[in-house]
Amino acid sequence: MLKGKTAVVTGASRGIGRAIALKLAKHGANVVVNYRNSVDAVQEVVKEIEALGVKVLAIQADISSYTDVENMIKKSVEEFGSIDVLVNNAGITKDGLLMRMKEADFDSVIDINLKGAFNCTRHVAAIMLKQRSGRIINISSVSGLTGNAGQVNYSAAKAGIIGMTKSVAKEFGSRGVTCNAVAPGYIQTDMTEDLPAKVKDTIMGTIPLKRLGRPEDVANVVAFLATDEAAYITGQVINVDGGMVM
Ligand code: NAP
Numbered sequence: 001m002l003k004g005k006t007a008v009v010t011g012a013s014r015g016i017g018r019a020i021a022l023k024l025a026k027h028g029a030n031v032v033v034n035y036r037n038s039v040d041a042v043q044e045v046v047k048e049i050e051a052l053g054v055k056v057l058a059i060q061a062d063i064s065s066y067t068d069v070e071n072m073i074k075k076s077v078e079e080f081g082s083i084d085v086l087v088n089n090a091g092i093t094k095d096g097l098l099m100r101m102k103e104a105d106f107d108s109v110i111d112i113n114l115k116g117a118f119n120c121t122r123h124v125a126a127i128m129l130k131q132r133s134g135r136i137i138n139i140s141s142v143s144g145l146t147g148n149a150g151q152v153n154y155s156a157a158k159a160g161i162i163g164m165t166k167s168v169a170k171e172f173g174s175r176g177v178t179c180n181a182v183a184p185g186y187i188q189t190d191m192t193e194d195l196p197a198k199v200k201d202t203i204m205g206t207i208p209l210k211r212l213g214r215p216e217d218v219a220n221v222v223a224f225l226a227t228d229e230a231a232y233i234t235g236q237v238i239n240v241d242g243g244m245v246m
Contacts, residue, residue, distance in 0.1 A: 001227045003028035006080040008073070010063050010120060011090025013038040015189030016139065018045050019215030020087055022052075023223045029085065030055040032076045036062050036090070055080070063090050063116030064108075073123040082131060085226045086124045088117035088138045088161075093191060098152045106153045113157035114164070121168060121179075134177040135226045138165050139218070140237060142185045142245045158183075162237055169235030178234035180225050185241025187213040209242035 007024045011017040013035035021031050022045070031049055033056060035042040042058045049056040057079050061068040076083055091113045094105035117138055128134030143151050144158025161181060168179040186192060186203050192212075195203075204210070218240050224230055225238075239245055 001027045001229075002085070002223075005029045005084040005226075006032070006076065006082055007085035007087065007226065008032040008034065008076055008083055008120070008124070009087040009089055010034040010116065011036075012045060013042040015191060016184065016187060016215045016218050017087070017089040019219035020089060020222045021045060021056075022048060023216070023219040024085065024087075024226060025049040025052045025054050025056070027223055027227070028054060029226075030080050032056075032072070032080070032083075033058045034061055034063065034072060034090065036060065062112075063119055064111040066119050066122075069116075069119040069123050073120070073127075077127065083124050083127050084131075084133065085135045085137070086120055086128075087222055087226075088120050088136070090116055091139065091157075091191075093151070093154050095150045095154065097150055101152060109153035110157050110160075113154065114160045117161055117164060121164070125172070128177045129172065129175045132176045134172070135230070136165075136168060136172075136177065136179040137222050137225050138179070138181045139222075140165070140181040140183045142183050142239060142241050145183055145237070145239075145245055165237070166235045173234055178225075178230070180230075180233060180235065181237045182218060182221050182225070183237050183239045183241065183245075184218045185213055185239065185244040187215060187218060187240075189215060203244075207242040207244050211242065213240060213242060 012033035061072040
């Protein structure tokens, strides 16, 4: 379904981004897998994608850096000729109650989770608008919809992603470029591994489907949004949360 297309997935060395990169590759896309630190992990992802018979390029870039992202997008176009799908997935948490939150922890979460998505969208925009087609998929979170005590920085960034998604959808729609957000609930990755058991139990109590999410649950929706079948969907937020928020 995505044969001959090129997808850039940020934060694709682990977790949800890794699952998205693999899923898009299974659909036939060539994939740029971005990462910041995890060299060994990204090499594994590269091997798995190569085994699927598509092209893959790993690029180290800190998405909060405008120039890092500019170079990443330049390299991607040099290698593959175009970019058809951008998945703004990379993100971090630095949780803490507002009264104790350090300024640096607020700033770094906004810089990576929100400005990172801006940087990537900014640098692929000219390419997609010129080719009059493209898919931008932003990974938000249910925390951005409902708020979450202890996540003022993260929920602000994730709510910001939703506003950005809708604005980009309105700016780019007339050129055949769609922009949607996916809001995962509680997905089993490194990001959620360290939560205390008590918190995990409380979260489980709020999930009607009575299981935690898998990275693949998110990847399946992202892959659908990347295809032609999703051509008439833009500016939407799709929750992948087992019914947690409705
Ligand atoms: P994860 O397992 O912690 O993986 C994070 C990924 O982002 C890694 O590949 C990491 O690269 C990359 N990354 C972090 N900072 C970066 C930067 N400055 N530049 C480039 N890459 C960077 O996280 P995850 O759980 O898969 O989360 C993926 C996305 O889903 C995030 O946006 C997160 O907020 C969102 N989300 C997750 C959940 C959940 O329950 N897990 C729920 C809702 C939303 P390195 O490996 O090199 O560090």
